[in-house]
Amino acid sequence: MTYHEVKANRRQVLVSVSATGLTLGFSLAGNAQAQDEAVKPLNAYVSVAPNGVVTITAKNPEVGQGVKTMLPMLIAEELDVAWEDVRVEQADNDPKAFGRQFAGGSMATPLHWDELRRVGAVARAMLIQAAATTWNCGPGDCTTDSGTVIHKPSGKKRTYGSLAMACATVTPPDPKSLTLKDPKAYRIIGKPTAQYDVAKIVTGEPLFGIDVRRPGMLYASIVKAPVFGAKVASADLEAAKSVKGVKKAFVIEGDPNGLFPTGAIGQGLLPAVVVVADSWWAAKKGRDKLNVKWADHPTATQSSKGFAEQAAALNAGAPQRNARNDGDVAAALKASAKTVEAAYSYPFLSHANLEPQNCTAEFKDGKLEIWAPTQNPEPGRQLCAKTMGLKPEDITIHMIRGGGGFGRRLANDYMVEAAWVAREVGAPVKLLWTREDDMAHDHYRPGGFHFLKGGVDAQGNLVALQDHFVSYSINGAIAPSAGMAATEFPARFVPNVKYDVSMIPMGIPTGPLRAPGSNALAFVFQSFIDEMAHAAGADPLAFQIKLLGNEAVVGTPPAAYGAGRMRGVLKAVGEMSGWANRGKLPKGEGMGVACYYSHQGYFAEVCHVAVAGDGSVKVKKVWVAADVGHTIINPHGALNQVQGSVLDGVSEALHQAITIEGGATRQSNFTDYPLMRIAESFPVEVKFLKTEFNPTGLGEPALPPAIPALTNAIFAASGKRVRSLPITPEMLKA
Template identity: 45%
Template sequence: MSELAEKVNLSRRTLLKAGALAGGGMFLSATMPGIARAATGAAEPAPLNAFVSIAPDGQVTIVGKNPEIGQGIKTMLPMLIAEELDADWDKIKIVQGDSNAAKYGPQIAGGSFATPMNWFPMRQTGAAARAMLLEAAGKKLAVDPATLTTSKGVITDPATGRKLGYGEVASMAAEATVPDPAKLKLKDRKDFVIIGREIGGIDSPKIVHGEPIFGVDTQLPGMVYAAYERAPVFGSKLKSADTAAAKSVPGVIDAFTLEGKGGPDQLVDGVAVIAKNWWVANQARGKLAAQWDTGDWTSHSSAGYDAEARKLMDGPPSSDVFSKTGDVDAAFATAAKTLDEQYAYPFLAHVPMEPMNTTALMHKDGTLEIWSPTQNPQAGQMGVAQMLGLKPDQVTLHITRMGGGFGRRLTNDFMHQAAAIAAKMPGTPVQLIWSREDDVRSDFYRPAGWHRLRAALDADNKLVGFDDHFVTFELGGAYNPAAMAPDIFPAKFVPNLRYAQSKMKTAVPMGALRAPASNAIAFVTQGFLDEVAEAAGKDLPTLLLELISGREKEPDPPGGGFGGPQRGFNPDRMRGVIEKAVAMSPWGKPAPDGHAYGFGYYFSHQGYFAEVVEASISAGKSPQVHNVWVAGDVGHTIINPFGALNQVKGAVIDGLGQATALAIKIENGAVAQSNFHDYPIPRMPFAPEIHVEWVKSDNEPTGLGEPALPPAIPALTNALYKLTGNRIRSLPIDRKLLTKA
């Protein structure tokens, strides 16, 4: 592809770039300067992050720049462009873009960022391309472009009935004026024909037919396979390994040690075993007899962390007070009634269906080529280049489809391992595949946490004091997955509130898991507020609505952020989903015999969700969830209702599965679990009926991959309390509590 003509127009929001394709046709790309700078650190807004091309035959091709992990982004973002372009969706071709910060800007799957980040720029890109096509058609037909109409890739002159396909004017359009995106008139929502339409995943037919689109499907001529042996105890260093014994296994090509570079998110000490097929490589690991220097980390365990945390909670916080309003101590001293309880949640693993893998080829000219299912490709590309002493442009990273991620693939340790192995074998492509045991025992886990919560009620049963002593882990780095935000509800809605913390040391690596922090904090705060509501003689929805009564929307944070425009917390939106969930469910009505309803609400990732769970129990068994009613507010438009429904249902099932059965236990410094037999993720019979309704507020749309998960957990535990009289204050749910108190 070559740019025969190029014009650029920069507005406050979006940079547009147009040019001609080799052989005819046009392309148009765009970026948001502020976000591009944040992603690349560049002083100038050069990166381009949307790309649409129109060939002379009318073929419209849109690059899916972001990684696809099943969240539907490869379908949703092109829908935004196609809508304003007035393209024929059924004839659009969508291709996955490689990792390229200089071309696409930030490429990441995480944080539910994609919708708020791209809602306007993608539409502006499509509208700009349409405007340029109309300008070209006006010249060709010798009419005013404003009199022309477009539909499904065809331009029509209503006065004469003459029609032109987009391809017929695409080459001329490449020479047209690039419009100022700030002056483009975007469609009114009532005129959408693609946005709001239920559209299946663009890759779904390929998946159903078993086409090789996932990272683990990568096949290259002469490819060999690698397994990587790491220490079971976190923080260990390799002392020795019998590589000769591994090499003696028939089919093994080589075995060698690698010294760690950087932290656990990069390359850790280990032994690579290379073979003609992966099974042989994995079996040969058993011959290595690797010895490790574990330091004092073998003394660490989940039981030890729990004992230390509860001891810390009995005393004053050992670290900072990170949120404070009013005089908490005075509120408790004068309270008519107080509550004092402890909540806890465990480490969790991600366990996506496709285990970690990467294929790498070190070319003999010193450049590296990688095929990897990564949620954070640019960080991986930069990290690998730094590890190997290469320039970033010497590393080509092809982003493959992912068989799930849930945040695990934001960390690229597996990519570092594959690249380090390939660097030892120039000219030979190497595919590294983790076993399921590797995946469970070498994760970046959802942090465990402990909370001592206290509440003070006055004589009128009003919540006047709230205190949370949070025990967490001391972690370095710019992003701390074990942190709690200072504005977590009910912060700002209780006159006297204090959040303080104590920290413990650990070597357990931790990272983001779907709805990070929120997936744990919602259980804690909504579970305890349910206790507060009961003590006040109310139900939880009533308490929550009282807390926000008369409160105004908070101002929008200035300047937005990496995830696009941010919105201040809006009590009216919270009220909307609470009232909708109550109205759409049987809340407040008698439950069937042996059943009970529980309620949960949460705001995260700019989404407001309230949920009601209907559950029953059988002694000694996991609780059964029959129905979940979900009310969500993610703005005025659901871009792809089909994908949105799948995201919500998947999130709810994830949350319920975490609550009922999942916990990673650390024993002797290592993970005790190994596979699905002792880390049982939800299966089909577990799934309840999930009823979803949207509260369409007058706000720009936001993401959906995460915010529906958090309220499901407290809604379930609050329902179980009604059934048993036993409060669930620790996860996963202890089956001993599933009998009436």
């Protein structure tokens, strides 16, 4: 996605006043650009009640990343209101008022850092002007302090609540004309702040999509083919209807192109059988009696084993295309003092949200109303409109907090299913997937295969790198999240680089998972760089720093790489972890280092592990040095995101794989797709380096280097090189 900067002017600042007080909305989504996803639309709403309580609307979906807290903090800081006087409300999907609303790509901070602070500054300026008019003085004679306007010469004061109505006659200033706070004056930004909903979360109050209730609501359970996209051949609908509480059972024919719609904004409606009842359990019991038979489907011939065999065969032949070719790799490899050849692979992964996919929908009088824990509400609205033949303006999307997203809820298949069922039954319906449904019908992180060759010269420099990347295609195009950029590190830092690509056609749905692409590529390239460091007889951390060279920046935007920033985090993590003393570790223990740039963040991580003789791995500690700019908006949330990302990455590496057999997912639940348990957890020490750059996001960039830091540490501890995931004891047994 490409984002363009949009300048705001005073006409784009909208103000309304009612008996409840001042409401200020700041919108950059205007005219023909409102629906253009290439535009960077940022907006927020502020309400000031007569009692001084300020309600700030959080525009983006909340899926656990803390954005419902962080974005209002930006506004509250420049508004100059005490955080304890702030109330936060979740916005509904409204592209005309808010522009694009989504949770993904760690983009909330970089897209909103400047604009939402200016929202607060505009509101503050208007309140100052209202007070100045009342006191018949210039606004320069006034200042503010925690929800109060103060007349500096006389010391007179007016609360924001008492001035709200007076703002009706105030012309909003140009946001760009306002001077924002000196960071030294921050009272909210930079202060550890608990997530706004934390009390509701820990006490179990209804908050998530799964908690939504509507008057007269029914419950639906849906069954789809194990082989993706297969049609319904037969189903015993009468047997399902015989279950007490079941109201209806029916077949959805679905769209033959629904799984991979051409140019679509999300997966369409797939063939399925639905059971609707007065309780979810009754719907589930009715579903169990359906005895569905599925039609044959070409994807049934596909399997993980078959994909691996095809990858090996493709590597034995000529690559299908070349993505990058710098220098003369063949000659450089031949002239190298030492060479290494290795094959790396990684599996499909499920998002495994703790809250399964769900959606509540109500269709009445030609209008559709939806309550969904979605990361991408507007594409969901468009998908429902297209599928059901409705006008988008006749569909309302309420954004409900999601119990984990990680990219899965960017697709809205569950939304269109709930909408279709609600219209079919003529009553409000909550559609809830089982855990098995969620595992079997994910948009998986795609697997992949890399066949690598590298060479170092007599001085220990990495002089040649070749990768034949075998990935997946769907309908002739690269599968979602299955690609690799031609600039993938260490390209541009090695004089001779060749990246070749070949594709395996498949019918397995894929999509972004936390740090898409990077979560797999970091494992491959950072592990192989570690191999090259050992081949050169070099300290792996020093080898990484040397590889980065002496330039501050390599390349040009948008593909510029801040080599200086990466050197900074590598040096910092070395100091934090006591890297220089790793030789004193007991036998069977080791430390590994890795670094990676993704989602505008520069991260270096060191992992300390112990590997036992039975091949079991104990992670003892991970150190993280991060450069995400000059300000950490919410240190509490930032630490949570980094620590969670590291734990998430290690969990993926140690446990998780989706295996395809007969065109279907073999795994079904946490019994055969385990997540890390509390007993396996470990301390994660984090240091944020403050640099001159604007702040960037934290939901994803800490994850990619965690995996190769782990695998490199395992090699240091055991001498066993991990080249495929997940890591099993059999790989590491003495």
